[in-house]
Amino acid sequence: MSTDSPHFRLEEVAPGAWAALAGDTGACVSNAGIIDLGDQTLVFDTFVTPTAGTDLRRAAERLTGRPVTLVVNSHHHGDHVRGNQAFSDASIISTERTAELINETSPGDFDAYATHLSGWIESLDQQLADGDSAGRPDVRSDLQSTRAMAQSVLTTLPELTITPPTTTFSDNLVVEGSERSVHLLSYGGGHSDSDTLVFLPDSGVLFAGDVLWVEHHPWAGDGHPDEWVGTIYRLKALAPSAVVPGHGTVADFEYAxxxxxxxxxxxxxxxxxxxxxxxxxxxxxxxxxxxxxGWASGNRFRSSLEALGRRAGLPPD
Ligand SMILES: [Zn+2]
Known part of the structure; x- marks a missing residue:
């Protein structure tokens, strides 16, 4: 389904449930979800910029005919929570640990953050100009999408208001709507210290956040891969009919x-x-x-191993 937003496309994954799949403008980076509960509208994750967050709110209002009252943040990474401000009149729900991490890791000094982003863009431009990547379309496309994100975040920084969750839950919360219900589930850490998934028991659709990535190398450097594998095993018991990953296209759970x-x-x-x-x-x-x-963002394979190796206390070189 088309949307008025250039930043994402909507895909109906079950009656009353849509995946909002990130495009390549850099304003989203991750996927989000919209769920019509019948008497309430819930949004799962809010993208990396306030601009894309606002477009998501508009799409949710248009699809369900009512304002968004519930927002779920799957985890603390900026590409899932920086659109929160578009939903400042809704209840924004996460686990306690995710709320803590959003507060701890969000940029405090926006000037310093802008300087950091500009430096990053310069170094990406340098890498694109160097020619090392000339014969590697996969590497060039990773550099270009990272650059698009950094540029989107920098451009929209003057509008950004860090908007942390307003409500926390521990491991299981059922929201009963008049048409359908959703289960908010957290099995602890994996991709981050604390990951939340949203499951629709009627249709079997699972909004997995960054617990699952489809044909994208995952960022594992903030995570706990052993526990992560355990979480995915536990998800098998739900027998999901379809999975909306944090990054990549909608997939069968078989992909897990x-x-x-x-x-x-x-x-x-x-x-x-x-x-x-x-x-x-x-x-x-x-x-x-x-x-x-063939997966996107091959550079993350290296950076994840680097981060995990450092955390394991291995010698640097
Ligand atoms: Zn993440």
């Missing part, structure tokens, strides 16, 4: 198998490096296994 193998591979590489006192640099140079070579 391949993704779990990816995370297990990361865990094994880190454990092997620990056992042999391999350096962070050498660990990070692990080649991407061929079955994941």
């Amino acid at each position: 198998r391949l993704f779990t193998r990816y995370l297990t591979f990361l865990c094994d590489m880190v454990k092997q490096a620990e056992a042999t006192s391999t350096s962070v640099a050498k660990l990070a140079a692990t080649p991407i296994p061929p079955q994941y070579a």
Whole structure:
């Protein structure tokens, strides 16, 4: 379904449930969701800019014919929560830990943040101009999408108001609507210290946030890959009919198998490096296994291993 927004496209995944899938303008980066409960409208995640957040609110109002009263933040990463301000009159729900992390990690000094973003854009431009990536369309496209995000965040920074969650829950919250209900589930940490998913028991649709990424290398450097794998196993019991991932297209839950193998591979590489006192640099140079070579954001494979290796206390080089 088309939307008035250039930043995302809507896909109806079940009656009364839409995935808002990030486009390539850089204003969204992650996916979001809209759920019509019958008497209430719920939004799952809010993108990386207030601009895309506002477009999401408009789309939700248009689709459901009423204002958004409930927003769920899946976890603290900026690309899922920086549109929160578009929903400042709604109840914004997350776990206690996610709310803490949003408060701890959101930029406080916007001038310093703008300087950081400008420097980042310059270095990305440099890498694009260097020519190292000339024969690597995959690398160039990763650099270009990262640049689009950094530019969108910088351009919209003057409008940004950090808007933390207003309501917290611990591990399970059922919201009963007049037409359908949703289950907010948190099995603890995995992708971050605390991840929340939204499950629709009637249709079996699972809004997974960054617990699942489809054909995108996940960022695992803030996470706990062992626990992450455990969370995905627990999701099997729900027998989801379709999954809306944090990044990538809507998929069958069957896809989780391949993704779990990816995370297990990361865990094994880190454990092997620990056992042999391999350096962070050498660990990070692990080649991407061929079955994941076509996934977007290949640079995240390296940066995740680097972060996990540092956290494991491996020598730098
Ligand atoms: Zn994330």
